[in-house]
Amino acid sequence: MKVAITSTGNSVQSNLDQRFGRCGFFIIYDTETKGMEFIPNPNKDAQEGAGPASVQLVASRNVQKIISGEFGIKIKSLLDSLKIQMIVFKEPEKTIQEIINMLNS
Amino acid sequence: MVNHCSLFMSPRPLRLRKISNPPIISGFKPYGNRKSEGEPGTVFLQIEEYEALRLCDYNMFNHHQASETMDISRPTLTRIYARARQKIAEALVLGKQIIIEGGKIYFDSEWFSCSSCGCYFNNPEKQEEIKECPLCKSNNFSNYEQTYIEPEESMTRCSDICICPNCGFEQPHRFGCPCKEEICPKCRHNMVRKGTPHSRNF
Known part of the structure; x- marks a missing residue:
């Protein structure tokens, strides 16, 4: 199963990004193969519509869960119809490695 | 008197209808047609109409309760419900098959x-x-x-600034109003978002 995590940087030491649509990087983590993919977010500086565009990007990788600090108002109905689970985790100090360890434990 | 709004303007966008559960089947087929004169056709029942019918006739809600469950106004619910009954009656009378699909909906x-x-x-x-x-x-x-x-909460949390690219006038961003639609009060120029797009305080 694939999980998308929003990250501020492109390493496992970076922190969880508290924004979804305009986060720095998306990390696609595969819980079975333990593989990781870092995708720089092209919508980082978008004026508007960053959320739906990011949903499209993440959904094209077939993820089933998204971990982020906050989701915008346009996102929920989109993700509900795509059957992707949202996990809201309001801890900006957590690193990606810690979150991956939580998923594996 | 001609209604000018209907001539020159597009209609107001539909409000998203909240659906609690998708229907467990995707339609109905008629059987035993006594007058087999070709295909009787299909009725497309929208998912929002199915939901209105489910709430009003299966759960026995009144229209007011049903409209609150679907997050739409009471008159809108009544219109959707009337359309649902009309379509189902048409299917029964003319022996058409029913396909449940479409509609402007989201699943809660x-x-x-x-x-x-x-x-x-x-x-x-x-x-x-x-x-x-x-x-x-x-x-x-x-x-x-x-x-x-809650929108109220996001409104207080948003600390963005709209800036005028022409004269540099700044004003706090109003939630729900795109910056480019804001007009600079000094030089009547359209404004833009200042700096990095989302600099919210968490």
Whole structure:
């Protein structure tokens, strides 16, 4: 199963990004193969519509869960119809490695 | 008198209808047609019409309760419901098949909060029950009343600034109003978002 995590940087030491649509990087983590993919977010500086565009990007990788600090108002109905689970985790100090360890434990 | 709005303007966008569960079947087929004169055709019942029918006739809600469940106004619910009955009657009388699809809808999901790791999560697969927290695998989670995406809260939290690219005038961004639609009060120029797009305080 694939999980998308929003990250501020492109390493496992970076922190969880508290924004979804305009986060720095998306990390696609595969819980079975333990593989990781870092995708720089092209919508980082978008004026508007960053959320739906990011949903499209993440959904094209077939993820089933998204971990982020906050989701915008346009996102929920989109993700509900795509059957992707949202996990809201309001801890900006957590690193990606810690979150991956939580998923594996 | 001609209604000028209907001539020159596009209609108001539809409000998204909230659906609690998708229908378990995707339609009905008639059988035993006594007058087999070709194909009788198909009636397309929208999912929002199915939901209105389910709430009003199966759950026996009144229109006011049903409209609140679907997050639309009472007159809108009544119109959707009337359309649903009209279509089903048409299918029964003319022996048409019914296909349930389409409509401007979204599926609602319930939220949970985990007391072990402090995260919130929703359950998009309604048929499956949540057994553990998806993050820390504990079972210390409980149902969570959805209050955190309230627009009022986001309004106070947004600390962005709209800036005029022409004269540099700045004003605090108003939630829900795109910056490019704001007009600079000094030089009547359209404004833009200042600096990095989202610099919210968390």
